[in-house]
Every structure is written in C-alpha cells, then in structure tokens.
Amino acid sequence: MHTDFDACVRAVRSKDARFDGWFFTAVLTTRIYCRPSCPANPPKVVNMTFYPSAAAAQQAGFRACKRCRPDASPGSPQWNERADLVARAMRLIADGVVDRDGVPGLAARLGYSTRQVQRQLIAELGAGPLALARAQRAQTARLLIETTSMPMGEVAFAAGFASIRTFNDTVRDVFAFAPGELRARVAKGRPAATPGSLALRLPFRRPLTPDNLFGHLAATAVPGVEEWRDGAYRRTLRLPYGTGIVELRPHPDHIGCRLWLTDWRDLSQAISRCRRLLDLDADPLAVDALLSADPLLAPLVAKSPGRRVPRVTDGPEFAVRAVLGQQISTAAARTHAGRLVAAYGETVDDPGGGLTHLFPSTAALAGHDPAELAMPQSRRDTLAGLLRALEDGDLDLDVGSDWQRARARLGALPGFGPWTVETIAMRALGDPDAFLPTDLGVRHAARDLGLPATPAALTRHAAAWQPWRAYATQYLWATGDHPINILPTDHPHPEGTSR
Structure with a gap:
C-alpha cells in the first residue's frame, strides 16, 4: 500500500488506525517516522514519504515517534494472510x-x-x-x-x-x-511487576469478538498444558531457549498478556506466538466487508463483527491433537491428550496457576506405547505415521512452512482425510482460506441459513468468500450453541463437542 501515495496521505490525515502496520509515515523535516494514526498534527504533504516496514524507515535514517510508538503497532496482516516467500x-x-x-x-x-x-x-x-x-x-x-x-x-x-x-x-x-x-x-509511573513475570498489552485492529476465540481455546484445553482461570486463558510454551507460561486476558481495546519465561531471550518469540494464537494481526474490516457481501452471511457478521480464527502456538502439537480428536468428542480427545502429556510431557513450575506440563515433543512421542491410547488401530497407525513424518523432516508445520506442500504431505499420510488436513491448515498453518465443507457444524449452519448443504455445492457457493473462508467457518460455527462459541466464565475445563 505504501506505493499509493494519495491513499496513504488520506489515511494519515484521517488518523485511520486501520492502516497501522500496513505502512509507516516518515517526515523528511523532522526525520521521524510514525504510524498512520499518530495523534500529532499531520505534516505537510510535501514532507511525507512512506515505507512498507519500520525496518525500512529505520534503515533510511528515521527515528520512531515518541507519541505514537510505531514500533508497538499491530503487525501487518499480509504476513499471516499470504503464503509466498x-x-x-x-x-x-x-x-x-x-x-x-x-x-x-x-x-x-x-x-x-x-x-x-x-x-x-x-x-x-x-x-x-x-x-x-x-x-x-x-x-x-x-x-x-x-x-x-x-x-x-x-x-x-x-x-x-x-x-x-x-x-x-x-x-x-x-x-x-x-x-x-x-x-x-x-x-515513575510504572506499576510494580510480579517477580519473574512480564505484563504487557497486545494491540489489535478493531473490532474483535472474543467469544469463539477464547471459547474454542478453553473448551479444547488439554489438562496440565492449558486452563481457563480467573477470566484468562493460560498455557505452557516450548520455546527455543527454554520454557514459558502465558496468561491471555481479553479487554475491549487490547489483550492483556503476562509471561513467565525461563530465558528472556525467548521474549520476542513468545509474543509472536501469542499474537499468532489469537490471530491478532488480522484485518477484520477487510474480512467482514467481503463476507458481508453474501446476504446470507451478512446478519452473522453484523451481529458479532471481528471474529478471529483460533490458531496455535505449536504446529506439530496441534497436528497430534487433531489426530487424537478424529471422530470423537472434545472430552474424549482431551482425555487422550492428557494421558500423553502425563506420560511424556516435561514438567513445569507454574507460579500463577495449575499448569504442570509442556505438551510432549514429537521426539518424546515417537517412543510412546500405542497400547496406552484407547483408540482404534487405524488411528494409532495414523498417529505413528504423522510422528514419523515430523521426526524425519518430511513434514513441516512450523510458522514458515509452505502451506500447499504441507497439505500435500499430510494428504499422503494414512488416515488424513480432507477434514483433518483442512483443520490443520486453518489452525496450525494459519491459511485464512482453509475451508471445511464436510464438517457437521458447518453443514448444519449452512442448512439453517439457506446455504447449500452438500459439501460440493457449499464449496461452489463459498468461492465468493475467498480468500477468507476460514473466517466464514467461524461465523458458521457460531450459529451453534457449542461451548467453543461462548466466552468462558470461571470453569477451567468446559466440555463440548469436537472441533
């Protein structure tokens, strides 16, 4: 967008926060760069120039504004929306x-x-x-x-x-x-910090409807690894230099985040993974504008705008959990995952709650005894094939993975049908266009709304929702009364149907 000079000028003059993170305004006279919504008086147009990243502005010799703090603006949505190099x-x-x-x-x-x-x-x-x-x-x-x-x-x-x-x-x-x-x-104005922890605010683009976001995370929480406690979602993190625990609490204008880290070198990575988990760099106005063009979806969007896709902090972990949850209830999936965690997960000390373990690494799970899981043999084979592919490096589900290559690799594994592949693409890979036309919740919502109910017909109709079909799925799921759609209160492990 930074190449469209007139559009950037309009955004700066209107102090439009929607464009924070999309581009940065640099002022030639002061050598300062700002976010588009900076509260200071806009500079003269002749003194404006625009950069696509804070790094580019810094490299050109501009310094960060002390008022709008452009370094703390929401990230650019395109890095989560795009799959290119x-x-x-x-x-x-x-x-x-x-x-x-x-x-x-x-x-x-x-x-x-x-x-x-x-x-x-x-x-x-x-x-x-x-x-x-x-x-x-x-x-x-x-x-x-x-x-x-x-x-x-x-x-x-x-x-x-x-x-x-x-x-x-x-x-x-x-x-x-x-x-x-x-x-x-x-x-002088800094509040006292809890020893060993760091509290910060995670910004996002408004609007944000937190119900399905936190409801989904709480309803599927694995005992010992995740919990809902005192109005916040909490989980353990496996990080490059150590381990961590994060506590995420929804507020109207930000997400409250408290981190406990064993090594502070993991701070930026922990923040990045929390933002990814909650899909905080999404552009809800762009998403909702396109989905609202469908008259059957428009009322859902108008009722609860800004729905996000609940994502994950660890792609391989979610893939394992997706296999464990095939064709069973959320409660049963959590039970299976909890057994694996208790047997193979590393223990952690939680100073703020009841978390006890990291989710097991793929290396640790590679040695698990299949007989420990009360699952059909075919699903045990599916899990074993997934773990081999992850351990051999044949399957990459990390943040920089190639989405289509990962889909192809998953689809070639035994027991991975379209539903499981697209679920992983949506939540672990972060593809905003992942779509689940065979999902029962999606099909029931489609039927009730007057949308085509068969997977093939629904897929044809949903072509108009591209590239935001993962967000359309959230709106369709939200028509049900599952716990995944409800912002939890004080129940640490709400039960519900599998998603």
Missing part, C-alpha cells in the same frame, strides 16, 4: 530464526538461496532480513527497558544483541534516547 520469511523472522540461525539459516528453512531471500525482501519491504531482525530486537529491548527492572546488560542479550555497544547504538538510533533515558521516562 516474503510472507513466510517474515513469519520466521518474527519467530527469531535470524537471531538464532542467521540469514543462511533463514534461507535454508525457506529452501531458497541467501541472495534470493535478500533480494525479494528488499524489493518488497525496503529492508533485508538483518535490518528486519534488528528492528524486532529494538522493539523487544524497548519493552524490557520500560517494563522491567532487568539490568541493561541482561536486556541487551535477552533482546538478541551480540554486544552492549550494538544495543546502545541501536536504541539511540531508533528511539533517540539512550537505554537509561528510556527507562527514566517511565520509571
């Missing part, structure tokens, strides 16, 4: 791959040469992978500086900087303050 690269950079494995590691994960990745990112975003990772490190550093009392040396390494000097120089370049000055600006 640039989108896959951005998802992996957000997950910390460049910080851990460098640009060669990123290129290897994508299956392209380093030069190809570099060239395509610069062409579309105006910045290469190192600059994009640097911008993310700066954002993480600011968060730790302003919200914790962690010593600056620890902040530097937790944020991913290789040296204190690079940390100091980057913070000054990006924010026009030394690290100590940034902390001093907020120290």
Whole structure:
C-alpha cells in the first residue's frame, strides 16, 4: 500500500488506525517516522514519504515517534494472510530464526538461496532480513527497558544483541534516547511487576469478538498444558531457549498478556506466538466487508463483527491433537491428550496457576506405547505415521512452512482425510482460506441459513468468500450453541463437542 501515495496521505490525515502496520509515515523535516494514526498534527504533504516496514524507515535514517510508538503497532496482516516467500520469511523472522540461525539459516528453512531471500525482501519491504531482525530486537529491548527492572546488560542479550555497544547504538538510533533515558521516562509511573513475570498489552485492529476465540481455546484445553482461570486463558510454551507460561486476558481495546519465561531471550518469540494464537494481526474490516457481501452471511457478521480464527502456538502439537480428536468428542480427545502429556510431557513450575506440563515433543512421542491410547488401530497407525513424518523432516508445520506442500504431505499420510488436513491448515498453518465443507457444524449452519448443504455445492457457493473462508467457518460455527462459541466464565475445563 505504501506505493499509493494519495491513499496513504488520506489515511494519515484521517488518523485511520486501520492502516497501522500496513505502512509507516516518515517526515523528511523532522526525520521521524510514525504510524498512520499518530495523534500529532499531520505534516505537510510535501514532507511525507512512506515505507512498507519500520525496518525500512529505520534503515533510511528515521527515528520512531515518541507519541505514537510505531514500533508497538499491530503487525501487518499480509504476513499471516499470504503464503509466498516474503510472507513466510517474515513469519520466521518474527519467530527469531535470524537471531538464532542467521540469514543462511533463514534461507535454508525457506529452501531458497541467501541472495534470493535478500533480494525479494528488499524489493518488497525496503529492508533485508538483518535490518528486519534488528528492528524486532529494538522493539523487544524497548519493552524490557520500560517494563522491567532487568539490568541493561541482561536486556541487551535477552533482546538478541551480540554486544552492549550494538544495543546502545541501536536504541539511540531508533528511539533517540539512550537505554537509561528510556527507562527514566517511565520509571515513575510504572506499576510494580510480579517477580519473574512480564505484563504487557497486545494491540489489535478493531473490532474483535472474543467469544469463539477464547471459547474454542478453553473448551479444547488439554489438562496440565492449558486452563481457563480467573477470566484468562493460560498455557505452557516450548520455546527455543527454554520454557514459558502465558496468561491471555481479553479487554475491549487490547489483550492483556503476562509471561513467565525461563530465558528472556525467548521474549520476542513468545509474543509472536501469542499474537499468532489469537490471530491478532488480522484485518477484520477487510474480512467482514467481503463476507458481508453474501446476504446470507451478512446478519452473522453484523451481529458479532471481528471474529478471529483460533490458531496455535505449536504446529506439530496441534497436528497430534487433531489426530487424537478424529471422530470423537472434545472430552474424549482431551482425555487422550492428557494421558500423553502425563506420560511424556516435561514438567513445569507454574507460579500463577495449575499448569504442570509442556505438551510432549514429537521426539518424546515417537517412543510412546500405542497400547496406552484407547483408540482404534487405524488411528494409532495414523498417529505413528504423522510422528514419523515430523521426526524425519518430511513434514513441516512450523510458522514458515509452505502451506500447499504441507497439505500435500499430510494428504499422503494414512488416515488424513480432507477434514483433518483442512483443520490443520486453518489452525496450525494459519491459511485464512482453509475451508471445511464436510464438517457437521458447518453443514448444519449452512442448512439453517439457506446455504447449500452438500459439501460440493457449499464449496461452489463459498468461492465468493475467498480468500477468507476460514473466517466464514467461524461465523458458521457460531450459529451453534457449542461451548467453543461462548466466552468462558470461571470453569477451567468446559466440555463440548469436537472441533
């Protein structure tokens, strides 16, 4: 969008928050860059220029605005909506791959040469992978500086900087303050932090209807790994450097997030996975506008606009759970998963609740005894085939995966029909166009709304909903009275039908 100068100017003049994260406004006279909704008076048009990413603005010598904090705006929706090389690269950079494995590691994960990745990112975003990772490190550093009392040396390494000097120089370049000055600006008004935890606000584009989002997560929660407690969804996290626990609480204008991490180097990755879990970088206005064009869907959208797709923090974990839940109730699926967790999951200490384990890794599950699961032999074989494919590296379900390649690999495994493949594509891969025409809940909703009820006819009708059929599925499911559609109250493990 940043190439449409007139459209960007209109967005800036109207302070339109819908475009936060889509582009960044740089002011040539002040050398400051802002988000489109910045509350400051808009600059003269002749002094405006626009960049597709914060990293590109920083690389061009602009500093982040102190009022609108463009580094804290919602992420660009296109990285979650698209499946091309640039989108896959951005998802992996957000997950910390460049910080851990460098640009060669990123290129290897994508299956392209380093030069190809570099060239395509610069062409579309105006910045290469190192600059994009640097911008993310700066954002993480600011968060730790302003919200914790962690010593600056620890902040530097937790944020991913290789040296204190690079940390100091980057913070000054990006924010026009030394690290100590940034902390001093907020120290007086900062609330006392719970020892060992970090509280922050996760922004999103409005509107957001949290009912099905949190209802789904709570209704399918695996004992020991997830819980609903005191108005918040909580779960354990397996992260690159250690483990973590996250507590996510819905508010009208943000998601409250509290993190407990064993290694603060995992902070940016933990935040990225929480945003992905709750689909917080979606563009609800674009989604709802297209779906509302169908007169049969329009009343559902108008009633509860801004539905998100409940996603996951770990793709392989969800695939295992999807197999366990084939053709059984949510309660039975949770029971099977809970047994695997108790037998093979690593234990964790939860200072804020009742979580006890990480979900087992695929390596740990590869040695499980199939007889422990009271399932048909065919489903045991399905689970065994999935675990082999994940362990052999033949199947990639992580954030930077190729969606169509993953679908093809899943479909070739025994026991993986269209429903299971599309469920994994929707929630684990994050494909916004994944669709489940054979799902009973979808078919019942279609029948009640006057939509075609057979899978083939419904698929033909749903072509008009592309590329947002995963969101249409949420609206169709919401017509039922399942617990997945209801924002939980104080019940830690509500039961319901399988989804």
